[in-house]
Each structure stands twice: as structure tokens, then as C-alpha cells.
Amino acid sequence: MAWTSVSPHGISAAEGLDDVPAMSAAGNTLFAAGYDTGSERAAELWAASIGDEHWRLVHRISGMRRPESMAVHGGTGESGTVYVGGTGLDNSALLVRFHKIHGVQSLALPIRGGRTVTSLLTIGSYLFAAIDRGDADAVDATIWRTSRPSDSGAWLRIGSEVSVGRAHVHSIKLARGGSNEVLAGTSRATPGGTGVPGTGAEVWLGTDNGSRWERIATDGFGDADTGAITAIQSFRGFWGSSHMYAGTLNHRAGSTVYKHYPGNRWSAIPYDPEGAPIRSTATFEGRLFIGEGNNAKGAKLFYTINGDGWTQDGAFARPYDFSGVGGEVPLAFHALTPVYVSTARGRQGFLYVAVQYVGAGVKIWRRTLDLWDSVMSSLVGASDVGLPLTSRWRI
Numbered sequence: 001m002a003w004t005s006v007s008p009h010g011i012s013a014a015e016g017l018d019d020v021p022a023m024s025a026a027g028n029t030l031f032a033a034g035y036d037t038g039s040e041r042a043a044e045l046w047a048a049s050i051g052d053e054h055w056r057l058v059h060r061i062s063g064m065r066r067p068e069s070m071a072v073h074g075g076t077g078e079s080g081t082v083y084v085g086g087t088g089l090d091n092s093a094l095l096v097r098f099h100k101i102h103g104v105q106s107l108a109l110p111i112r113g114g115r116t117v118t119s120l121l122t123i124g125s126y127l128f129a130a131i132d133r134g135d136a137d138a139v140d141a142t143i144w145r146t147s148r149p150s151d152s153g154a155w156l157r158i159g160s161e162v163s164v165g166r167a168h169v170h171s172i173k174l175a176r177g178g179s180n181e182v183l184a185g186t187s188r189a190t191p192g193g194t195g196v197p198g199t200g201a202e203v204w205l206g207t208d209n210g211s212r213w214e215r216i217a218t219d220g221f222g223d224a225d226t227g228a229i230t231a232i233q234s235f236r237g238f239w240g241s242s243h244m245y246a247g248t249l250n251h252r253a254g255s256t257v258y259k260h261y262p263g264n265r266w267s268a269i270p271y272d273p274e275g276a277p278i279r280s281t282a283t284f285e286g287r288l289f290i291g292e293g294n295n296a297k298g299a300k301l302f303y304t305i306n307g308d309g310w311t312q313d314g315a316f317a318r319p320y321d322f323s324g325v326g327g328e329v330p331l332a333f334h335a336l337t338p339v340y341v342s343t344a345r346g347r348q349g350f351l352y353v354a355v356q357y358v359g360a361g362v363k364i365w366r367r368t369l370d371l372w373d374s375v376m377s378s379l380v381g382a383s384d385v386g387l388p389l390t391s392r393w394r395i
Contacts (some may be wrong), residue, residue, distance in 0.1 A: 003314065003322065003365045006053035006352075010361030011046055020354035020362045022070035023335040025050060026080040030339060030352060031058070031098075033067035033084045034362060043067045045084065045098060050341050050350055053366070059104045061096055065089050071120035073127045073149070083149065085117025085129060093117050093131050097149065110144055110155035119172045123180055126209055129155075130169040130184070141169045143184065145210055158210040162186060162202075171232045175205060176242055182206040184213075185229025185246055201229045203246050203260075216264050217246065225252040233281035235288040237306040245269075245307065247278030247290060257290065259307050271302050271310040280336035284351045289313070291333025291353060298329035301336075301353065322355050322365065332356040 010016020017034035024031055028050050035043040043064040048055045061067070067086040074081045081099050088094035093114035095107045109117075114131040118141075121128040125147045133141045141163040148154040163169050168187040175181030184204045200220030206213045220226030231247035244260035254275025258266045271290065279293030288307065292299035301322070302310040314322055322330045335354040340347055351367050 003367045005363060006048070006366045007055055007362075007364040009357065009363050011055050011364065012057070015041070016361035017044065018361055019332070019334060019356045020364070021086075021334050022067050022084065023337040023352060023354060023364075024070045024072045024082065025337065025339040025341075026072045026082060028341050030337070031070065031072075031082050032335070032354065032364065033061075033070055033086070034354075035064075035066050042089070043084075043086065045082070045104070050339055051343075051348065053364070059098060061104060063088050063106055064094050064096060065091070066116070068116050068118055069120040071122045071127065073122040083120055083127065085120050087116040091115065095129065095149075105150075107150055108152035110152050110157070111142060114142070118168065118170055121172045121174065121182065123174060123182070123209060128172055128182065128210065130172050132168050140164055141186070143169055143172065143210065159184065159204065159206055159213045161215075162204045162206075162213055168228065170228060170230050173232050173234065175244070176234050176236075180207070180209045182210045183232050183234065183244065185232040187228030187249070200224060201226050201248060203229060203232065203244070216260070217258070217266055220250075221246075221248070221258050221266050221268070223250060223253065226250045228277075230255070230293075231278040231281045231290070233283065233288065233290075235283050235307065237288070237304070238286065239306060243307055245281070245288065245290075247281065249277045250275070269304075269307065269310070272300060276300075280333050280353070282336040282338050282351065284338040285349055289336055289351070291336050293332035293334065293356075295331065296358075299332050300330075301333050328357045328360050330355045331358050334362075 018037045020032045020034035022033045030048050030050050032046045043061045045058040046055050047058045065087050067084050069085040071083050072080040081097050083097045085095045093116050098104050116132045118132050119130040126145050127149050129144045131142050143159045144155045145158050146155045162184050171185045173183045175183050186202045203217035204213050205216050226248045228249040229246050230249050233245050236242045246258045248255050255277045257269045259269050276292040276295035278290050280291035282289045287303040289303045291301050301313040303313050304310050337352045339350045353365050356362050
């Protein structure tokens with residue numbers, strides 16, 4: 001697999017960014033939200049043409065300290081509006097939107113006391129937002145849904161049972177393509193502490209756009225030290241079966257990935273002896289990718305084609321695909337983002353990843369389809385024949 005660097009360190013050589021936690025595409029444009037930890041500079045929104053990445057600063061998000069999430073909502077192609085959620089300069093949750101005509105606007109959230117907008121998701125006319133609890137005296141982490149993001153009174157709280165007593169809802173994701181099902185991964189207030197049944201990390205499935213919820217993983221998958229679900233993703237593997245995958249944070253045994261089976265059974269699929277937490281996931285042309293984060297020994301990127309074992313992406317490259325200049329090693333993989341665009345030669349797929357380096361700033365990498373991708377895509381597509389896209393998860 002050939003990865004190509006499509007940005008300098010920091011995206012801008014003049015004013016480098018330490019990290020880009022969120023990316024999304026609108027039409028033929030890729031947006032990246034990043035920040036600099038070593039200064040009081042506000043978070044920034046950057047953009048580049050997909051496949052021909054000449055980065056430009058779109059806007060400095062003056063009220064935001066750290067971006068955490070991004071979604072393109074309210075239109076198709078270039079008409080979509082970019083929403084960025086994160087932490088404001090006053091350490092409270094903040095949601096802003098960018099439109100190419102109307103510019104950047106801060107939006108009133110439906111709740112006060114939240115610390116950050118951890119995750120954003122768009123399904124049809126709805127925008128979903130997960131908001132962390134701000135402090136011990138504030139309300140629980142919450143999940144919201146709206147079809148009018150600019151109207152603070154139009155937000156509806158959903159899944160109150162998902163987040164009761166919890167400080168974090170780390171990730172909300174679409175359960176499967178073509179559906180209105182939502183996945184949510186949570187953590188308890190004190191990850192790594194003594195486990196009490198029902199208080200560990202959990203996975204929930206919301207149906208009918210999050211109107212009804214069912215808990216499908218409880219108490220850290222049976223391990224009291226599994227205190228958080230850091231990432232969650234659905235994936236149809238090589239054999240055509242859909243499964244859910246949850247990346248966990250476990251301070252004692254090391255982080256791992258759990259795979260969901262019918263009957264709410266889960267099986268651990270270890271991916272790395274170091275076990276750094278997973279910060280990013282994506283499906284791309286017959287593969288499920290996972291990216292590590294916060295690994296001082298060098299974070300790694302892995303993929304699987306069937307969910308039964310992992311291959312380190314870049315392990316056979318020179319000397320390692322994501323090495324920077326001067327022997328720099330990746331500290332974290334963030335914002336793993338698949339993009340598909342129409343070109344003169346037909347539909348073209350790209351996979352982007354933002355890689356954080358110690359002391360060198362973030363760098364954006366990109367890979368396109370290779371022969372193996374094309375073969376895998378064809379085989380996976382053929383395996384879908386006769387399987388209705390709207391079939392329910394067997395849980």
C-alpha cells in the first residue's frame with residue numbers, strides 16, 4: 001500500500017498545527033480542523049482540493065481552542081455546510097458552522113455546562129451531536145438530534161438512558177449504510193477503576209434515528225478495567241457479513257478491539273502488543289482500518305479484510321510509511337477519512353489520515369486504490385448480491 005504525503009508538517013510551514021482531530025469532505029473539497037497546543041492561537045479550518053492538495057486557510061475559529069469532531073450536513077456536494085464541534089476558549093462545548101457564502105458562525109447549543117462536542121453525525125435531514133459532561137457538578141454526557149442546527153430550541157435530547165451517570169459519549173456512528181440506526185460508545189466517569197456491573201464501558205444501538213435504544217455491550221465486555229469505548233465502527237467484511245467493532249481503553253491489560261456477533265456476543269481481536277487506544281476508524285474498499293493514538297513508542301495503522309486478524313499498514317514500506325524527516329515517528333493517527341469523488345476517469349476513491357508527530361506537527365497522508373483494493377472491492381460487492389441493505393442487525 002503506497003501512502004503519499006500531501007501536506008508539510010503542520011499543514012502550513014509558516015504557522016504549524018500540532019494536530020488535526022477532524023476531517024470531512026464536501027464535494028471535491030477536503031476540510032481539516034486543527035489546533036496548536038503550544039500557543040494561544042485559535043483553532044483553524046483548512047481546505048484542499050481532493051487529489052490535488054494545495055492547502056489554504058479557510059478561517060480561524062476565533063472562539064474554539066480545540067476541535068474534536070466534524071460533519072458535512074444540509075446539502076450534497078459543495079452545497080453542504082461544514083459543522084465543527086469542540087472546546088471553546090472558556091473550556092465549554094462549542095459548535096460552529098462554515099458556509100462558503102455566509103462564513104463561520106457559532107451556534108447556540110441546547111445545553112450549558114458541557115465540556116466539548118465529542119462527536120458529530122449526519123443521517124438524512126438530521127444532525128446528531130454528543131456533548132461531554134463539563135465537571136462533576138454538571139449534567140451527564142448527552143446525545144442530541146436536530147434538523148435545524150441554527151435553532152437551539154429545535155434540538156431534541158435522545159438516548160438519555162445511554163449516558164446517565166457518564167461523563168463521556170466518545171463516538172456516535174452510523175450503524176450500517178442505508179439505515180437510520182446509530183451506534184454509541186460510552187465510558188464510565190472513572191475509567192480503569194473498580195468495575196461495578198452496569199457502570200463500565202458500554203455500546204448502544206439506537207433505531208429510528210435514535211428514538212429507541214438497546215444496550216448491546218455492558219460493563220466493559222466483562223473486564224472491569226475496560227473503562228471506555230474510544231472508537232466504534234460497522235464493517236461488512238470479505239465474506240459479506242456485517243459486524244460491529246469497538247476499540248477500547250484498558251489501563252491494565254492494554255487496549256483491544258471487540259467484534260460483535262449475533263446474540264450480543266463479543267470476541268476480543270487484539271491488534272498490537274502495545275495496545276495503545278484507537279483514535280480513528282474507517283472502512284475503505286473492503287478493508288476496516290484502525291489508527292492508534294498516544295503511543296510514545298510509535299503509533300501504528302492496521303487493517304483487516306474479514307475481522308479475524310490484523311495487518312499493520314506500512315509494515316513493509318521504506319522504512320515505515322509514516323516516518324517523518326529526521327527519524328520522527330507517529331504519535332497518533334487521527335481523522336482517518338475515506339472520500340469518493342467523480343473524475344473524468346470515473347469514480348475515484350481516496351483515504352486520508354492526519355498523523356501527529358512529536359515536536360514536528362501534524363501531517364496529512366493520502367492513499368488511492370491499488371490493484372488489490374480493486375479486487376477486494378469487486379469481491380465484497382459481489383458478496384452483497386441478494387443481501388438487502390435495509391436488513392436488520394441480528395442482535
